[in-house]
Every structure is written in C-alpha cells, then in structure tokens.
Amino acid sequence: MWLRASNRLLFEIAEPTPFILMLRPRSGTQQWIAREEYNVVPGCPVTEFTDIYGNLCQRLVAPVGRFEIYTLAEVQVADEMDRAPGAPFVEVQALPDAVLDYMLPSRYCESDRFNLMATEITQGALPGYDQVVAIVRWLRERIRYEPGSSDIPVSAVEVNQRGVGVCRDLSHLAIALCRSLSIPARLVVGYLHGLEPMDMHAWFEVYVGHRWYTFDPIPGSQPLYGGYISIGYGRDAADVALYNQFGSPVYPIDQQVSVENIARDARV
C-alpha cells in the first residue's frame, strides 16, 4: 500500500524559540520512504542529529512571527501488520542488549507499579504475544478511548485512575503493563491511514518471539489492518515528542494532518 501523509503545523512565535522536531520518517524494515518534503517557512538554519533511539531530529530556533512547518512523505507500507499468536516470551538473558532499555520504567510508564495488575489481566495467557493480546483486550474494555480528552501527556498510573484517554495514554498504560511482565515495549508516533478524526497517532510495539510486533489499543483498529507510518520510537511520549519547544510555552494555532492512499501509478 502506498500512502501520502502530510502534516502542517502553524505557530505564532512571540520571541525566538528553540525547537527540537521529530517529523522525519525513516526507511526501515517496515516502510520505504520514496518521497519526502520538509519545509520551514520562513526558512531558518536547521541542523539534524540522530538521537539515542535512532530517530532523526531537527534543531532550529523559530523566528518571531508566523512560523510554519510542513512535512510530506510518500511511503510504501504493509497492507497488514504482522501478527504472531503464540509467539513466546523472550527470557531476559536472551534479549539483545539494545532492547533492555525498553524494560525499564519511564516518565509516563511506571511499570514498577503494575506487576500485580498485569499478572491478573493476563492470567491464563501464554507468556509472550498472547499476554499482550490480553492486555489490549482489557484496555479496550476498561479504558475509554476519547480523542482530545487530554492535552498534556499523563502517566499510566493516572490513565488507569481516569479510565479514559487519548491514543498515547492507552499506549502508555499498555506499555507499563507489558514491561511489568518483563516484556520490552516502546511507544511509536506517526501516521495512521483512516484514523477518525484524522490526527497524528501513537501506538506501541512489543518484543516477543525475537522481534518487534505492532499493537494498537484504540477500538476499531483491527489487528490485521496496516496503514501505519512510523516517525519516532522511544520509551514513552517524553522521548518521542513531534516537537519539543523550550522557553515560554508555544502552541500551534493550526495543525492539519492528512493521510491518503495513492495508487502506485499516480506516484511515479
């Protein structure tokens, strides 16, 4: 499946404001970026670096006035995400070194507080993939998905108390539950084709059966459906903000996200 995804962010900047952006999807095992655009208007010096999670990040100081960031990508993605019911739990001693960080508690995923709850939720499930299936099923039953219900990230403990959250919140709680069972889990931010209402999206991946698998706890995301474009990976939303901004807080005055299916021929 070929997708064309774009994101337009508009700010009104009152004083020169340093930004760190994470808006550039990378080609990898699950997606191929065939075309990409990345504009800042007005133009300003931008430098790029790779963070500790492998994300391509851009640094700039937004000038005073209207400031627009526009990104577009044409990406080939899988029609269906891989599934692997029964894929086994990987013993800690067999995990690759690079995966170990995704077992630790983090800002919005206090996995050190969820062991009993996770054990209960996954009772009877085979260790590994099936435990994650049980966690996602529990989340869909117990935590109401409500886009727009939280502006700033809240942590797994808070999401569990509230019983409601945005996509990022549900994933934070799922991640905390997985890690509490020693299943490595990480947050992914990106685009999802067909999301209603259209917006940037967050979901999560777990490491079972010796590779990463994608899960999405929001309702209606059938397990076999594809259409995901990953932009950033990290332990939680603290690591994978689409933009981090420093100094007096600045909020976008407009944001437009679009994801459309394009025919291969239309693309060439």
Place this chain on the structure above:
Amino acid sequence: MWLRASNRLLFEIAEPTPFILMLRPRSGTQQWIAREEYNVVPGCPVTEFTDIYGNLCQRLVAPVGRFEIYTLAEVQVADEMDRAPGAPFVEVQALPDAVLDYMLPSRYCESDRFNLMATEITQGALPGYDQVVAIVRWLRERIRYEPGSSDIPVSAVEVNQRGVGVCRDLSHLAIALCRSLSIPARLVVGYLHGLEPMDMHAWFEVYVGHRWYTFDPIPGSQPLYGGYISIGYGRDAADVALYNQFGSPVYPIDQQVSVENIARDARV
C-alpha cells in the same frame, strides 16, 4: 587523592535469576581507575555491554543458592570538585546533541511539573550555575536528608510532598527542578569517601558553562570537597540501578561498602 572502594553484595537465590549489573567504574576526565577487581561467586557466565548512556553493564543469570558479587577499585580522584559560580546558562540551541536527553522529564524526575516552583526558588539568581546553587540551598533547608527513609525509588513529586528522602531522592528533586529551567541534569551513582553511614551514594551533575559540574544536595557535603567515584550515569535511578533483577524480587541479605583513602606509595 587515591581511594580504594569496594562493594560486597550477598544474595540468597531461590530460582535462576537474570541480573543486569552496573558496578564497574570507568576512567574518564575526572577519575582514573588504576586497579579493579570484579568477582562473582560461584562463577557463572557474564557478558558485558555498553548502554546508551555509556555505562559498562554486565549480564548474568544468578544460580540458585548463595550468590556473592564483589567489586573493588583503586581510583585517583580530584581532591576538590570543580566549582564555577557565575558559569552561565547554555542556550538550548548551543547544547551538544548528546546533552539534550538530559533535559527531558524521566521516570523519577517529572520536570514538566516543576517550572513555577523552580522559578520561584531561583529568583534573583544568575541563569546557570547560580540557579543550581539556589536549588541545592533550598533542598538543604526544606527536604530532610534521612538515610534509609525509602527503600524503593520515589519520584521528585513524591519527595517534594514527603519533605524527606535518601540521597537519591534529593537528587531526583534537584534534577527535576534544574530541567524545568532547561538546565540539563543527570543522576550519578557511585562511592563517596567519608559518607556516614557508609553506603553506595547518588548525586547529580548539571550542564552549565559548557561542561558538566557535580553537585550533592546532602548536608555536610562541602561544595569544595572531593572523594567521589562515579560508577553510572543516567537520567534517573531507573537508568542507573547498581543492579536490575528480573523475575520474583530478590533482595541482598548482606551488603558491605567501604571507601578508604590510600597513600600513593601503598598502592604501587
């Protein structure tokens, strides 16, 4: 100053238990490891890797029964830690890429919740080093240092509510306050000569004036005093546990920490 530091950890293991250890100090700009010992008894296969923060970590599966880990290091450290009153705040856009992670909120340092409080505490202080001095002074006045008052790590928000904490807790709160002012800050775990009662210790570093400086919020740690041996760095205690252990919780049945001043001649 030459120090000989050692740590003996004794466990009673009921079932084979995976461990990740961080007990190996590394030579760097501030310390030189001239001699090191590292024993596990009974012997078992150990592999070593470097984590994303540059720490040398060891992985092993502890066998059933008594399991002892013993490390010793002879280290040359500074007699006095560097101080730099007036060292300026570094604008975000001028920070090295590798420092940016230490500005983000983390598991035990919810810096996103402390901006008003930090601004108040540091009122009148020059941006940079002097703000950190104000934060440490405030901590010494308002948060009681009580070794042994918490077993498991608690977060900056909780420490602030309790008004009491161990060394790690005080540093977590200091780090959260610094980061909320866009000052990069990180936790350090290691040894401190002269600590009473002797134990492993935690303190923090901040990035001002274009380098890292050491601070220690516990009372009695004169600003000019040296005697610190760093073992691990990270965003907070989630990243720099001396040991992370997976599966059913296991606690040391005995731990002995020792740090003594040795004459240069005695060492050779």
Place this chain on the structure above:
Amino acid sequence: MWLRASNRLLFEIAEPTPFILMLRPRSGTQQWIAREEYNVVPGCPVTEFTDIYGNLCQRLVAPVGRFEIYTLAEVQVADEMDRAPGAPFVEVQALPDAVLDYMLPSRYCESDRFNLMATEITQGALPGYDQVVAIVRWLRERIRYEPGSSDIPVSAVEVNQRGVGVCRDLSHLAIALCRSLSIPARLVVGYLHGLEPMDMHAWFEVYVGHRWYTFDPIPGSQPLYGGYISIGYGRDAADVALYNQFGSPVYPIDQQVSVENIARDARV
C-alpha cells in the same frame, strides 16, 4: 542557494545481487534537504541503517533484469564555502574523540608513507589551515586532474606515482598528506553544481581551528565557491561508495547525474 540534484543509475542484473547504497543526503550544519525522492524500479524490499560514520545506508537485493535507482534532492546550500586562512592546527590531545579515526591510515590513504613529503610541501606554512592550502596548491601543480582516468579507486601512493587522477584520487592523496601531519581529514562524496562534465563528485574536509573545513583539489574550483551537496563521509572511498555490490561484479549500463540551480519561488 537552492539546488535540485538527481542521480539515475541503471543496471542489467543477471542474478539476484545484494547492494548497499549510500545515496541519501542528510540535513546537517551545512545543508538542508527540503525535498527528496528515492525510487527503485522494480520495487523491492529495502531496509535502512546508519553506519559508523553517520551515513544513511540502504540494503536491498536487486532482482534479475533491468534495475533502476533514482534519487532526487532539493537542497539549500551555502553560496560560498567557509574559509579560514590561519586557522590553527589542533593539538592531538585537544581533538574530540570522534575525530581521531580520521587521523589513521586507511585503504586508499596510506598516510604512514607520506610524512617527509608532506613536511616538504608545507614548508613555511603555518600549522593548520595554511598547510592544507599548500597541499592543495601542490596537488594542482603536480597531479593532473583527468575525469575518467581511473575506473576503480587507486591509493594515494599510486596516485602520486601516476601523476594523474580523478577527483577521488586527488582527494585521497590530499587526505594522506594531511593525516601524515596529524591533521584529521575525511573524504566526502556528493554533488557539485557546475561540475564539467557533470558526474558524482568527491572532495575532502579537514579538521583545523576546531571544526571541519571543505577543500577541493580539482582545478577551477575557486576556494570561495559553494554548490556542494554532501551525501556520504568516511575515511576514504572504501567507506563511502555510492553503492557497494556483492557477488559477481555488476556495472551501471547508464548513469545520469544532474544538478541545477532553482529559484526559491520555483521550489515552493
């Protein structure tokens, strides 16, 4: 200056052939990639990774038959490259760790064989930038630049013996001479606006005065001229091949490179 650069490589593949490509310019301190296309026809699975020098590399297995790789980039580059006559030599002990590798001899830059020659060539020049200027002047006088004169990379020793070479050869010799004076030097591969005949290009950078500076030993490249788009960095051509191909050798049956100046308005 805004440039639109493209490269079309056409192969006739007789058996499935693994490739590693390095064709994706990255945004950095000296260039901003505002638009990028990257197509392989017929489509095939591609994965991407970052090599030890920070280059974005793509891996694929080219299927049998006609195989085309097409890349395009619209890039903002400096109108003039920075110059710094008099910029001082950096003492080895003051070099950043990450720069040290660029002081060692490498496959095509046997810097261990050029110390006497380099000392002679740079006699009277201030250590640092001015030594590199002397080396480039010597190269322009003594080594004839002849595009197409070598198909496969030859080493600095061989270039020096032949007295003639392509852009890559001249840079290899320049790099070997610089390193023999303990000046870190690296090869850069990319596009150059205005190059005659148009082709992919190679030049080099040296680390003096505490940063990297660009040099180009081919005649007619005025020192102040800009128009360079960097694609890959490395110790020499062994590290920065636009494509590495394994198995029976395969050569492009057609290659078309284009670099044009585009008006900012045309771009938006």
Place this chain on the structure above:
Amino acid sequence: MWLRASNRLLFEIAEPTPFILMLRPRSGTQQWIAREEYNVVPGCPVTEFTDIYGNLCQRLVAPVGRFEIYTLAEVQVADEMDRAPGAPFVEVQALPDAVLDYMLPSRYCESDRFNLMATEITQGALPGYDQVVAIVRWLRERIRYEPGSSDIPVSAVEVNQRGVGVCRDLSHLAIALCRSLSIPARLVVGYLHGLEPMDMHAWFEVYVGHRWYTFDPIPGSQPLYGGYISIGYGRDAADVALYNQFGSPVYPIDQQVSVENIARDARV
C-alpha cells in the same frame, strides 16, 4: 582456564607526546576480566573513550623522561576455542548491519585485490567456515611465520609478495582473502598463553554461521586450543594499535609481556 597477563612498556620521552592506548581488555561473551591493573608512571591525566569498534581507549600526553605503562589482567577464558566445521556462509543480505564494515577493504587488507586467488585457494570447500580453514591451511604452507620479521605493519599484498611475516601479517593476508569472498573478517590483538617467544599477539575472527569464530594462522596453534585474551578489535592493525603515538616517533626501550596460568584458588 584462569590466566594472568601483563604488559610493561617503557619509553624514553624527549618531548611531551600524545598517546592513544588500547590496552584494556573488556569482559564479553568469551572472557571475564576478574582483576585488572593499569598504571602509568609518572602519573598524568588520562581520559578514556570507546572507539567505533567498541574498544576502550585511553588518551594521555606522556611527560618528558622515563615513562612506563603497566597493565595486568586476570581473566577467565575458554579452555578451547569454539570450532564449527561446515558452518555456512552468511548471505550478505542476512548479515547484521554492524558486521558490514568488516567486509570492506582496509589499509592493510586490500581485499579488492584477492578475489581470484581466494577462489582458487578455497576451491572445493563449502562456502563459510570450511573456506576459512582452507585459507589458514594455505597460509601455513605458503607464508613463513617469522616473529620479528617486520617492524612496521605491511599490507596483505606485500605479505603475499614477501612470503614471510609476523602474526599480524599472516592475519592481514587471511582477512583480505576472507573478505574477498564476502566473508566478514576482523583483526584481534591481545595475549596468547604459551606463545613462543612471548609477546603481544594478533589473530583474526570471521563471521560465519551467524556468529564470530576465532582463527589463528601461526603454526602450532592447534585449532582447539584456548588461552586467548582479546584486547582490541578492528578492521586491521591501523585500527587496533596497542598504542598510537603522535609527533616525532618514539619507540619502547623495553617491553615485557607475560601470560601465566593461575589456579582458581590462587586467584581468590
């Protein structure tokens, strides 16, 4: 097997001389460093960093006069090195990203020049481990091992012409031959118990059957024998010098290497 290995290097320094040292073995999958000493006399500031190959390196400026470097390590190593006759060649597309660098030609291993010769030498051998066995057999028959026969590193092409070499030379030629067959190969420097005459040693590893295996082309090194302590890894001797020294050349006026078998009890 427990080994105690030490190396004493003595220099007479005429002017302050920057050194980069690689003398610190690291614990890994094949060795456990239980005790280590590392002294420089007279003491001077030393900083440590990890290079792109994962080696721990030390930087210092040696002061004028007698300068001694002394390192000692007590290490648990395998009694016998792993062997795997028949272990298959790994297709390029299946190699881990981190292994790809070890397929490229390098300063002393011009693998781009050896394809025909390697094909001939390994005729009839199964692709993979058995090809490396054939290469080592050929080396033992055709290249005379003569400790002390070369002072400075010479390249694989030169070793092949001379027909004689030190351990490092034989390994360089073996590596070039392996890489020309698309088998990743790297140089290892370290200690070997029982080496006659005792000295620091160099051997090589190849990546077949999805892991690294050790080979040693010097005669008398039985394939099953253990006793190897690895200190540094790299593409060739340019990357893994025990010491790199800059400025006017300085040579050790004395070097003493020792490796002895110690009983486990003697060690504790």
